[in-house]
Amino acid sequence: GKGSARAIRKLQKAADLPITGELTTEVIALLKSGDAPAYFDPPKPDAKVESIPESIFNIFREAIAQKESSDRYNIRGGANKHYDGRYQMGEGAKLDADRAFKAYTTANHIALTKNSQEYRDMSMKEKLGVLGYAHNQGAVAAEEWLYTGVSGADSFGTKGDEYTSLVRDSFSEESPSDTPN
Secondary structure (H helix, E strand, O other): OHHHHHHHHHHHHHOOOOOOOOOOHHHHHHHHHOOOOOOOOOOOOOOOOOOOOHHHHHHHHHHHHHHHHOOOOOOEEOHHHOEEOOOOOOHHHHOOHHHHHHHHHHHHHHHHHHHOHHHHOOOHHHHHHHHHHHHHHOHHHHHHHHHHOOOOEOOOOOEHHHHHHHHHHHHHHHOHHHOOO
């Protein structure tokens, strides 16, 4: 499944093999040899989670809302029209979309802070770019993307890194001197 493919891509990256997510003969040989590299970035459960300043969170929020629904609250989309509202998060989030969106983003921020040193080392604006990816693909996929550089896509083919670019562009308009990479 997707979790196995994710683990294989991480192993392929660590072993400097082509990143396919497939159980190739090279991956099998590496696993059988006992020489597979250890995962480079173990979780850090006690990592300090920075608060996201409201001023830049609002820029992030507006960028995601624009991407998801052209900033409309009454639009349905996603697979089988399952998602709706401003952030396309599903029926349960529609009653208080802004609060649900912030809670989802905060949960992704916490997970990435605890599970990725690369994320912890980023500026807050760079982190928000990654959180754009996580909005589309989830925190676990965002962590993998940070490590492997392989972007996942949703059921419509929208790649997660499109969200990252969108968020980064929204910050560059606001402050060209403090733009994430």
